[in-house]
Amino acid sequence: MAITLTDEVVRNAVDTAALTRRLRGLRRKGQMRALLLIAPLMFFLLAIFVLPIGMLLTRSVDNSEVALTLPNTVNALASWDGATVPDEAIYAAFAADLKASPREDVAEVAKRLNYYETGMRSMLLKTARTVRNAEASYKDAFIAIDEQWGTPRYWRILKQAMPELTDFYLLAALDMSRNEAGAIAAVAPENAVHVDVLLRTFAVSASVTLLCLLLGYPLAALIARSQGAVANTLLILVLLPFWTSLLVRTSAWVVLLQSRGVVNSALAWLGLIDPSQPLELIYNRIGVLVAMTHILLPFMVLPIYSVMKSIPPVYLRAASSLGAPPLSAFWRIYLPMSMPGVSAGGLLVFILALGYYITPALVGGPRDQMVSYYIAYYSNQVTNWGMAAALSAILLVAVLILYAVYNRIVGIDRLRIG
Amino acid sequence: MNERFIAFEGVRKSYDGKSYVVRGLDLNVARGEFLTLLGPSGSGKTTTLMMLAGFEAPTHGTITLDGNRIDSVPPHRRNIGVVFQNYALFPHMTVGENVAFPLKMRRLGKAETTERARRALDMVRMASFDTRRPNQLSGGQQQRIALARALVFEPQLVLMDEPLGALDKQLREHMQLEIKHLHGRLGINVVYVTHDQSEALTMSDRVGVFNDGTLQQIASPHALYEAPANPFVATFIGENNAISGEVVELAGQNCRIRTADGSVIAALAGDGLKQGARTTLVLRPERITLSPPPGSPNRFTAKIEELIYHGDHLRLRVKACGCDDVRVKVPAAQAQSFQASGTDIAIGWAPEDCRALALA
Numbered sequence: 001m002a003i004t005l006t007d008e009v010v011r012n013a014v015d016t017a018a019l020t021r022r023l024r025g026l027r028r029k030g031q032m033r034a035l036l037l038i039a040p041l042m043f044f045l046l047a048i049f050v051l052p053i054g055m056l057l058t059r060s061v062d063n064s065e066v067a068l069t070l071p072n073t074v075n076a077l078a079s080w081d082g083a084t085v086p087d088e089a090i091y092a093a094f095a096a097d098l099k100a101s102p103r104e105d106v107a108e109v110a111k112r113l114n115y116y117e118t119g120m121r122s123m124l125l126k127t128a129r130t131v132r133n134a135e136a137s138y139k140d141a142f143i144a145i146d147e148q149w150g151t152p153r154y155w156r157i158l159k160q161a162m163p164e165l166t167d168f169y170l171l172a173a174l175d176m177s178r179n180e181a182g183a184i185a186a187v188a189p190e191n192a193v194h195v196d197v198l199l200r201t202f203a204v205s206a207s208v209t210l211l212c213l214l215l216g217y218p219l220a221a222l223i224a225r226s227q228g229a230v231a232n233t234l235l236i237l238v239l240l241p242f243w244t245s246l247l248v249r250t251s252a253w254v255v256l257l258q259s260r261g262v263v264n265s266a267l268a269w270l271g272l273i274d275p276s277q278p279l280e281l282i283y284n285r286i287g288v289l290v291a292m293t294h295i296l297l298p299f300m301v302l303p304i305y306s307v308m309k310s311i312p313p314v315y316l317r318a319a320s321s322l323g324a325p326p327l328s329a330f331w332r333i334y335l336p337m338s339m340p341g342v343s344a345g346g347l348l349v350f351i352l353a354l355g356y357y358i359t360p361a362l363v364g365g366p367r368d369q370m371v372s373y374y375i376a377y378y379s380n381q382v383t384n385w386g387m388a389a390a391l392s393a394i395l396l397v398a399v400l401i402l403y404a405v406y407n408r409i410v411g412i413d414r415l416r417i418g
Numbered sequence: 419m420n421e422r423f424i425a426f427e428g429v430r431k432s433y434d435g436k437s438y439v440v441r442g443l444d445l446n447v448a449r450g451e452f453l454t455l456l457g458p459s460g461s462g463k464t465t466t467l468m469m470l471a472g473f474e475a476p477t478h479g480t481i482t483l484d485g486n487r488i489d490s491v492p493p494h495r496r497n498i499g500v501v502f503q504n505y506a507l508f509p510h511m512t513v514g515e516n517v518a519f520p521l522k523m524r525r526l527g528k529a530e531t532t533e534r535a536r537r538a539l540d541m542v543r544m545a546s547f548d549t550r551r552p553n554q555l556s557g558g559q560q561q562r563i564a565l566a567r568a569l570v571f572e573p574q575l576v577l578m579d580e581p582l583g584a585l586d587k588q589l590r591e592h593m594q595l596e597i598k599h600l601h602g603r604l605g606i607n608v609v610y611v612t613h614d615q616s617e618a619l620t621m622s623d624r625v626g627v628f629n630d631g632t633l634q635q636i637a638s639p640h641a642l643y644e645a646p647a648n649p650f651v652a653t654f655i656g657e658n659n660a661i662s663g664e665v666v667e668l669a670g671q672n673c674r675i676r677t678a679d680g681s682v683i684a685a686l687a688g689d690g691l692k693q694g695a696r697t698t699l700v701l702r703p704e705r706i707t708l709s710p711p712p713g714s715p716n717r718f719t720a721k722i723e724e725l726i727y728h729g730d731h732l733r734l735r736v737k738a739c740g741c742d743d744v745r746v747k748v749p750a751a752q753a754q755s756f757q758a759s760g761t762d763i764a765i766g767w768a769p770e771d772c773r774a775l776a777l778a
């Protein structure tokens with residue numbers, strides 16, 4: 001009897017394993033077929049999204065200019081101990097590199113070295129110009145151009161700038177750098193800007209998200225409760241901002257909020273403020289928050305509305321039949337049930353706000369610029385792709401961490417966009 | 419016993435201000451009664467229930483509960499348990515939290531809340547499910563949780579709006595019995611809405627039949643079936659043959675009706691029947707017997723039009739008394755004797771089994 005039972009159990013166990021395998025196989029087949037269908041989209045995304053962004057991000061650690069322009073110097077310095085004055089071979093290798101390289105490449109290297117030490121740029125350009133006509137001994141020629149070439153200092157900087165990968169930009173984006181000993185340390189407070197900017201970016205985005213939620217939730221509830229034509233009209237009004245360009249909407253806020261703008265004039269006319277001392281509503285944090293909240297509000301309202309729309313009114317009736325007064329019914333039933341929309345809207349608005357550029361640039365003051373402004377500054381104005389890429393990378397990582405935390409707390413499967 | 423535990427007086431309800439969906443409802447329900455509202459779709463059953471629960475306000479008339487008018491009492495203070503058609507279990511709470519919700523709203527202590535929620539779940543035999551979410555339950559299980567939730571705060575009155583509509587036949591019959599037993603055990607009032615007549619007949623103390631916003635008849639299942647007040651009720655409850663004719667003789671409880679082909683049928687007279695008036699005779703298919711002995715009352719010749727096999731019984735559609743659609747229900751055991759349509763047979767029924775109703 002006992003033996004039969006065991007046999008039975010074993011046979012069942014084997015069958016279960018085979019069945020599981022078979023099911024998994026079937027499911028995989030289905031998934032492959034689905035993948036085939038979205039293959040064109042995948043390639044499109046890969047080509048226009050993943051690749052360029054990936055390439056941009058590699059710029060944040062890329063440091064190949066020096067190694068490419070000065071290959072001999074790199075070789076020669078590899079065995080240098082970093083403490084003593086280099087010997088003639090190293091000077092000769094450096095001179096040969098400078099002679100062989102086109103001017104633009106040397107200029108790139110010079111710019112790169114200037115990040116480590118101000119003044120290196122003009123010094124290296126001058127050295128390159130002069131060394132083109134120099135003969136051995138190169139050591140003397142270099143020292144004749146600049147005394148400092150006779151000390152290990154410049155050579156150490158050169159060596160530090162040499163590896164193909166660098167954490168220089170990433171550290172700089174966090175207001176840190178390596179000192180001469182190679183240890184990571186915070187930069188001097190007067191040079192520290194990036195952490196401030198990152199924190200400000202998160203603070204502004206969080207405030208905008210909160211404002212959008214406070215304004216958007218009741219609005220979404222109102223639309224979800226209205227019927228037919230009224231609901232449609234309200235929805236169109238919510239979407240109305242999308243009909244005009246972002247730039248126009250932002251400029252409209254300038255007209256409204258400036259010191260002789262509509263708002264100040266109206267307040268002065270009502271006698272609420274002194275006309276000679278208008279409220280400062282623009283080119284500061286207030287302006288940024290007002291304009292960004294206005295622009296991002298639809299992204300909060302729509303997901304919440306779509307979730308609310310799918311909550312049957314019978315749940316509220318059930319709650320009140322069970323003895324819940326209206327406020328409790330809202331708090332314990334309606335709010336939790338609309339939460340997936342709130343999280344979706346919140347996440348959407350927050351992430352969109354993180355990347356905002358035009359609006360803070362137009363209606364904010366110098367202390368309200370967000371990280372995108374600096375990314376644009378580094379990539380457009382000073383062509384420092386490394387810094388632009390590093391700031392982007394840090395922003396991306398911050399968002400991913402946030403997303404992971406969010407997923408942990410709320411659960412991404414509870415999110416409903418529409 | 420308080421005969422007027424629930425009382426509707428002249429209650430009317432209009433949603434759009436143009437037409438009434440409930441017109442002039444007068445209804446008394448005794449304490450502890452199981453009342454079922456039965457009627458076709460759109461007849462105003464849910465509306466009536468919702469007025470009682472407080473989700474809709476009557477346009478005219480008053481509703482009293484245990485002697486007190488409840489028009490101005492908001493739903494959350496009426497203390498009426500409601501089981502909704504699709505259960506309306508809160509999806510973001512576990513089964514246990516759902517059942518504890520009404521107790522929490524009543525600010526009961528933690529220990530008592532837990533204890534009473536557990537007892538309520540025990541009652542519907544779902545205690546082991548209290549940490550599950552509603553979407554992890556089958557329809558019948560959800561139904562039981564909804565029931566537990568509506569009963570846990572011990573309301574005197576529970577309203578149920580087609581609670582079994584979504585279940586399959588077997589589960590439905592099982593749940594009907596369970597609800598019936600719970601009602602018997604707890605001694606509460608139940609107002610139950612359905613459009614399934616067999617459900618109404620098996621479960622209720624009394625059944626109210628609605629049509630088009632009016633209460634057609636309210637009576638015990640037996641009275642409803644045996645003595646329908648009008649042709650609508652007769653047709654709506656169970657199967658029915660409607661034979662029209664004219665009253666040729668009226669003597670107290672009894673009357674004689676002449677049909678279109680001149681046959682004269684002896685029948686019971688319904689309320690308000692008048693000599694010489696047109697009338698509809700109602701006659702249940704299962705009360706018609708085949709080949710009654712010659713000389714018995716109401717014996718007629720009928721021509722078989724159609725035979726339909728139903729397993730345990732056989733249905734015949736025959737032409738008799740000037741009506742070409744008279745249905746006869748024959749137990750399978752008696753069915754061997756005839757095979758073909760087109761044959762003539764004799765049918766008959768007792769005068770007490772058919773009733774002549776006054777036309778409105």
Ligand SMILES: Nc1ncnc2c1ncn2[C@@H]1O[C@H](COP(=O)(O)OP(=O)(O)OP(=O)(O)O)[C@@H](O)[C@H]1O
Nearest residue numbers: 433434439457458459460461462463464465466613
């Ligand atoms: N909220 C509402 N607004 C307008 N008309 C309504 C509303 N609710 C119900 N009605 C109308 O009132 C009438 C009665 O509806 P009710 O829901 O009471 O019917 P019912 O008897 O419960 O029907 P069913 O068996 O289909 O549930 C119907 O004609 C319906 O269209």
Ligand SMILES: [Mg+2]
Nearest residue numbers: 463464465579
């Ligand atoms: Mg209904």
